[in-house]
Amino acid sequence: MLSFNSLKKNLKKNFSGLKKIKIALLSDSASQLLNTAIKGYGHEVGVDFEIYEADYNQIDLQVFDPSSELYSFNPDFIFINSSSEWLLKNFYKTEAHAQSQFANELLQTARKYYDTIAARLQSKVIINTFPEINDSVFGNYAAKVNSSFIYQLRKANVQLMELSQQTNGLFICDLAGLQAELGRQFVFDPKMYVNADMVYALEFLPYIGKHLTDIVLSITGTFKKCLVLDLDNTMWGGIIGDDGMEGIQVGDLGVGKAFTELQQWAKQLKQRGIILAVCSKNTEDIAKEPFLSHPDMVLKMDHIAVFVANWETKVDNLRYIQSVLNIGFDSMVFVDDNAFEREMVKSAIPEITVPELPEDPAEYLPYLRSLNLFETASFTEEDQERTKQYQEEAQRNVLLQTFETESDFLASLDMVSDTKPFDEFSVPRVAQLTQRSNQFNLRTIRYTEEDIKRIAADPNYRTISLTLEDRFGSHGLIGIVIMKDGGNKTLFIDSWIMSCRVLKRGMEQFTLNAIMEIAAKGGFEKVTGEYLPTKKNGIVKDHYANLGFESADGKWVAHVAGYEKRATFITNKNK
Amino acid sequence: MAADTIAQVNKIFIDVLDNEDIVLDPTTSAKDIDEWDSLNHIQLIVAIEKHFKIRFNSSEINGWKNVGEMCAAIEKRLEQ
Known part of the structure; x- marks a missing residue:
């Protein structure tokens, strides 16, 4: 791991051109050095963190006051950092008869923080598990006492993990796990705690910076596959x-x-x-x-x-x-x-x-x-099928070589697509596609599951999810379109994303047919689209031109009247 | 106090405070160096502990009046 000092030196380096991400840091203890470590680690991986650091021990104030700096800052991420030292202090202040409810109270507080923030901001919230302190009041017998500190701390950690499982916008930075790996001696320096109120030893801070950054990057679409x-x-x-x-x-x-x-x-x-x-x-x-x-x-x-x-x-x-x-x-x-x-x-x-x-x-x-190489922001059942899908793709490539023309090949595949609006079953996968697809992605807007649910329920939006199956197997949900009523009888394509696994199958044309059908049914006269270039989406640079859209003011337009349905070899399962 | 100790400490100050111009002598105190604030003091302590493979105790780290006393504390630890 890089030293704190080398991360600190990164602050003097050039951040221009790096990906900008706004983070609010709310901490129950002194956090200036943590701030430095996060900012410095960001530079290592090409991120320019713009950090708002609340004053010491202001978590409640920042979260519950709607006019606080937190809300005017409107960050992409909020890291609420709670320390085990404060936890222990609060535990000792708790009346003896209430100590057995300590973890439950803590869970309520965490839930309240999250709900309050989620009602006002779109920010993702990251909280931490508590590194273990055994206060040795009960010795090993603490395990048998539900009002012992170590029991309540461990229970709190499990309950926070469960809360994050039920809450899509809430993520956990597992400091307890890091302490298990690195050791208490490494994570905590009593002298610095006593003298400077530092709840983390200096050389532990780069680890927090890394793990926080790993989480943020995986949520924003950078991770290993x-x-x-x-x-x-x-x-x-x-x-x-x-x-x-x-x-x-x-x-x-x-x-x-x-x-x-x-x-x-x-x-x-x-x-x-x-x-x-x-x-x-x-x-x-x-x-x-x-x-x-x-x-x-x-x-x-x-x-x-x-x-x-x-x-x-x-x-x-x-x-x-x-x-x-x-x-x-x-x-x-x-x-x-x-x-x-x-x-x-x-x-x-x-x-x-x-x-x-x-x-x-x-x-x-x-x-x-x-190294924590495989941080992820989602886990769906489809993830488990992926290897099979790539192997099937290899078989298709072999078959392709035996056909005279591409049409013969496509016709032989018996392709069927399940084409329908987003529903509760498709939400996780749809969100995942918006987060993970970089190449066939016209505007590269990332959505969370909660965003997708909101869009699916909003009458101003039209949505399509598309699966693809052929005689070799199922590709699963491989395409999505999000369209928004843009006024003036215009339907704007906010997002059009497709998995690159299904390129050259006529899926683009098939999807366009579905879009135009929805536009016609909704009484729209025009469909407009836009290409926002990124480093990775060059393959769809000419997407709209190839589909016959006309260029107009940096956007692309197709007229509903006179639209000729494109020929494809894909059957719509729902017709 | 050995000249060698202060030379090593000087190098640590230059590295942690990221300032090549720092020249320490036994009378140098936090007042004389702009960057030597309480946050950087923590980093200096950690870097010195690591470099000399020693551990200070909590009462000494805020008690030194100047670099001379700091170096004396380092040498005392090294003798133990």
Whole structure:
């Protein structure tokens, strides 16, 4: 982790051109140094945090006074930082008979903070779990006493996590988890607490800065999607080409355990929706053998979305994996034990995250976990299906090569789309698409689940969600359109987003037909759209021109009267 | 007081306060250096503890009148 001092030095660097994000910092203890750490860490990852820091111990005042600076600042995020030291102080002030209700009271307060803020602002709220302090009043017996401090603290942590599960706009920065990893000695310096009211040791502040930033970035759409794994001495000990199936180390014995546990972790990530890929310098058949028939291998072929083993450079192979998956390099993590390969990849493709793996395989997993590489802002059932979808895509690519014309190919796919307005089932996925899609995204406006619910219920809006199925399987919900009544019988396309998995299927034309039908039914005369360029959405630069829209004042217009339905090979399931 | 201690402390001040012009002598106090405020004092303490691999106690860190007393405290800890 970077030192506090190096983060502080970042404050003198140039922030121009960095992504701007507004954060309000409300703290029950002195927070100037935390402010510095957050701002400095932001520079490390290309974010210009504009921070409003409330005065010491003003959380109530800021939240409950509608004319407070918090509300006029109107931040994107609010970090309410509550310390265990204050928690303990308040606990001791609580009458003995009420101490058993302490955690419940705390939950009510957290809920009230959130509800009050949510009623006035769109900001996401981040609170923290409490790092544990055992006040040793009851010794180990505290576990058996529901009015002991440690019991109430742990209960509060669990209840705050549960609250965040029920509340879409509320997120948790898990300081308790960080203390478990780093140790109380590292997190807390009694001398600084006594002298300067610092509830966190100086060198703990960069960790808070990082984790807070990880959360903020994942919510604003920057996070990892794919883990690319080297094989020899990374997934197993030894070299499969030299040592053979019996010689490689994997399984419960000796150092094999380190590799097995790393594989188990990768499998859990896959279940969460991270795409796994293999990139290895090997002969393909030999490299696949352990996946097919080694009894101790946790990872199997069907866990791997793209398997690349050959004698090309890793740089070329990573480019190939990126193009097959159609994701940004900045959403990929590459794990390789070989420092030379890592350097080559880093210098050729700086956007890829390449962890500096420790030399000892026993350290691989603890080290990778400590990096918090896979922060996410959502988790849906579709995430778990992703690997299958990428594998199906590979099969379609093979089929495509056997057809004379693209139309023949498309017709053979038997494509069906479920096309309908947003409903309670589609809300999480719709929000996720607005947050995650960077390429086929005309205006790149990010919406939360709550935003989407509000839009779905607003009569000024029209919405479409589209799924796609074909004879190889289901792509799930892959397209959304949000349209707003723009007055003058004009329907404005606020958002048009599609998953890049379904490009070149005629889905754009099919979606346009659906848009025009809604416009016609609603009595609109014109549909207008807009392209807002970002670094990543160049593929839709000519989207509206390609669909026959006319250019007018920086926007694009299509007329409802005389619209000719576009031909596609997709059937609408609801007709 | 060893000249070496104050030289090392000087380097720490330059790094933490991000000011190349700082030249410490035993009589230098917080009044003489603009950046040496209470927040930076905390960082100086942490950096000195880390550099010399020592730990101060809470009563001494706000008690030094000048750099000379600070260095004396460092050396006392180093002897222990």
